[in-house]
Each structure stands twice: as C-alpha cells, then as structure tokens.
Amino acid sequence: MEARPTTPVPPPGCPAHADGGRVPLHGPEFQADPQAYYAYLRHFGPTAPVELAPGVEATLVTDYATALQLLQDSGSFRKDARRWRDLNEGHISPDNPVVPVLAYRPTCMFSDGAEHLRLRQAITDSMARVDSRKLGRITEQVSEYLISQFGARGSADLLGDYAKQLPLLVFNELFGCPADIGDRVLFGIRGMFDGVNAERAVEVLFGAVGELVALKRARPGEDVPSWLMQHSAQLTDEEMVHQIALLLIAGNEPLRNLIGNTLHRLLTHDAYAHKGGLIDEAIDDTLWENPPMQNLAAHYPAADMEFAGQKLRAGDLVLVSFAAANTGPALTAARQSGSNRAHLAWSAGPHACPSKDPARQITVTAIENLLNRLPDVELAVPEESLVWRPGPFNRGLAVLPARFTPVETVRRNTAQAHPEAPARPEEAEAGRKRERGGMWSQFLTWLAK
Numbered sequence: 001m002e003a004r005p006t007t008p009v010p011p012p013g014c015p016a017h018a019d020g021g022r023v024p025l026h027g028p029e030f031q032a033d034p035q036a037y038y039a040y041l042r043h044f045g046p047t048a049p050v051e052l053a054p055g056v057e058a059t060l061v062t063d064y065a066t067a068l069q070l071l072q073d074s075g076s077f078r079k080d081a082r083r084w085r086d087l088n089e090g091h092i093s094p095d096n097p098v099v100p101v102l103a104y105r106p107t108c109m110f111s112d113g114a115e116h117l118r119l120r121q122a123i124t125d126s127m128a129r130v131d132s133r134k135l136g137r138i139t140e141q142v143s144e145y146l147i148s149q150f151g152a153r154g155s156a157d158l159l160g161d162y163a164k165q166l167p168l169l170v171f172n173e174l175f176g177c178p179a180d181i182g183d184r185v186l187f188g189i190r191g192m193f194d195g196v197n198a199e200r201a202v203e204v205l206f207g208a209v210g211e212l213v214a215l216k217r218a219r220p221g222e223d224v225p226s227w228l229m230q231h232s233a234q235l236t237d238e239e240m241v242h243q244i245a246l247l248l249i250a251g252n253e254p255l256r257n258l259i260g261n262t263l264h265r266l267l268t269h270d271a272y273a274h275k276g277g278l279i280d281e282a283i284d285d286t287l288w289e290n291p292p293m294q295n296l297a298a299h300y301p302a303a304d305m306e307f308a309g310q311k312l313r314a315g316d317l318v319l320v321s322f323a324a325a326n327t328g329p330a331l332t333a334a335r336q337s338g339s340n341r342a343h344l345a346w347s348a349g350p351h352a353c354p355s356k357d358p359a360r361q362i363t364v365t366a367i368e369n370l371l372n373r374l375p376d377v378e379l380a381v382p383e384e385s386l387v388w389r390p391g392p393f394n395r396g397l398a399v400l401p402a403r404f405t406p407v408e409t410v411r412r413n414t415a416q417a418h419p420e421a422p423a424r425p426e427e428a429e430a431g432r433k434r435e436r437g438g439m440w441s442q443f444l445t446w447l448a449k
Contacts, residue, residue, distance in 0.1 A: 151373065
C-alpha cells in the first residue's frame, strides 16, 4: 500500500514551499487565517523557522510542552533584547515595523535575574493593591459612558467605539491621570498601535508619563504610580516612567483584543446563549483558540545550544506562539478532561502576565454590562466579511459592526464624580473647557455631571 504524504501543503500565498524555508507571519493570507499557518508550521517539529516582517528572522515555538520549557528556563534563555544578534549586527533596520515591539527598554519585561525580580515585584505588589470592587465600579462607569456615546444610534463598531476605548479609560483612572495628561496618554498609545505617526506618539506618551511621575512625587494618591513610588524597590524617576509606560501599553492592547475577540465569539456562536456561564466560558475559549497576543514572549539563547532538536546561536530571536501551542492536536483531549484555564495566553514562568486577574475582571464586567444594556445586540455584517488586523503579534479585529435596539443615555449621579474633579477656583475654568479636550477630558466631564 502506498504511504500517504505526511508533510502538509503550505497555506495559499506562503512562499515556504521547500523544507527549511522561512514561513512569513505577515501579509494578508496570514492575517486572514493564521491557524492554517500554525498547522503547517507543526510539520517542522516543536519549533519552526519564521519571518516576522521582511528581513526579520525568528524561531517560533509551536508546541505547548516546549513553550513551557522555554518560558520556565531563565538560565538558558534571556529576555534582555540587547542580546538580539541580528539587530546588533545591522541585519535589521531600526525602523523595521516590528522593532518597536521587540527593542530593549529598561523594564521588567526586558530584564533578567535580580533586576527583573526587583522591577517585577514592584509592579506585582502595586497592582495587587487595586481594589476589585473599585475596579468593577470604574469599569462599569467607563462602560456606561461609552454606551452613552452610541446607544441612541442603534448601531456601533464594538471595536472602535467600545473595546478599543474601554481599557484606556479604565487604566487612566487606575493611574490617577488628570485630564490633560490622560488625553496625551490616550493619544500616544493609539498612535503607537495604529501606526499613525508612531514616533511622535511615543514621544507624547513618554512625555505625559514623565509629567504624571512628577505629579505623583509632589502629590501622591491612591493609585498605581503612587504605590510604585512607595515600594521598597525604590524606583528612580526613569524606572518609574518605563514601568508605568509598560503597564499602560501592555495592559491596553491585549485587553482591547480580548474584549473584542470575546464579543466576536459571542456574536458568532449561538451555543453560548444556552449556557449558564456564557461570558466566562466564551473568555476561556477565546484565550485558548484566539488569544489576544498570538505570538510574543521574545527570548534569546545565552549561548549556542540545541533546543527541541534545533541548533540555536547565542542571541537568536526565539518567540512563543501562544495561539499555536494552545491549539495543538495533543492538547485537545487534555483540555476536555482538565483545567479550561491551563492555556498559555497569559504566558508562563517568571515573565507571566502580572495582571491577569484584573484583566479578566475588566473583560467580564465590560462584556456583561454591554450585554445587559444591549440585550439584542447582533453582528451587523456577514461574519466572513470581518477583517483582522495585520501583524505577527496581535490577534484582533479591525472593526466589529453591530446593531441593536436604541437605548436611552444614562445620566450621571454627581455623588459618583471623579475623585480628582477640579476643586480649586483656578481649576474651575479648566474643568469647563474639558468638553473641547480629548476623550479622557470628555469622560471626566460626563462623570462629574
């Protein structure tokens, strides 16, 4: 009997038709169906040769057990991106579109050993001080505000009008941002991820965070930056700026995608309507099958080595595919019989996400409040017409058009006014001008009404 070929055919548009060819994790074909690429990559073994962008080569870990081994081995693999050999040797241009995501910054994400422990502990302890009841209240207020902006229309882009905005506003509140600084934080983060004048956006973001640090040094409050300052790690102002920027950036983009991807799942899978814990189950299924960050966790071998049957050189770029590892065939039975939260969407090991519990609470509250306010919300376009955003790292929709029965705008209670609403006479005029400011200013004005 003739043996059947075991090597799968590369996905349409994939130029890697020869064994050893690098598989591109960019372009419209990958964007439309990344799982087809992951299925093909598995024939290389636990790791595969990929191209993140033209000229940017990497090794991608696609196997769950191998990913865990990498993420937990801080002796053989390091996080400090200054080890990235191809960038150091000039093989990659500094203006390559993936460099801003992977380039070194003095944060816990890009540090190792004692320095990582010091910075990481400061973040973990400070985020642990966020009161879950306060977080729930803030998320509900932001949700009500955003719905008030489009509820009367009977239609909305649940990405642009809701999922994209909500994490930004919630984090601004948790970080105690006054109106002007908060507006610039929103401008900076949006510009970075939307690719609109990204260099200027980064400059605005770090300038705003620098002002926030100076403000909290002078007037600490019950907020994350103030708690970071009070931590025994004794962060310098420069360290403060970089850790706060990391929290704002890393906290917003994955949350935007998680809220959006879960809403997409709820609107396109009727089965959830017949399940008691539909939101929790939809979130877990999304984290398994369509995680908000599909490929990331950059690591660099500390020395030449062999890993999972592949030879790696010191400083090679190695990434983990959370999406491929979570959906591997070997995991199907284990997932059905074991924990539904053993996925790698939050990463694992010493660099696992320090804020997964607040992130999940924000997501549950945001979706629950939206569905309670818009109980008949439905997708406004055919599912197959939806477009996913490009890039090797994120997994998120460009838009999520929806329709629903129009709802009345919720009026605010002045007793729930923002704690930093203007109190001094000289700030009253600034308060009256907020309507002409950015979205954070507009939210503070709405909240104080």
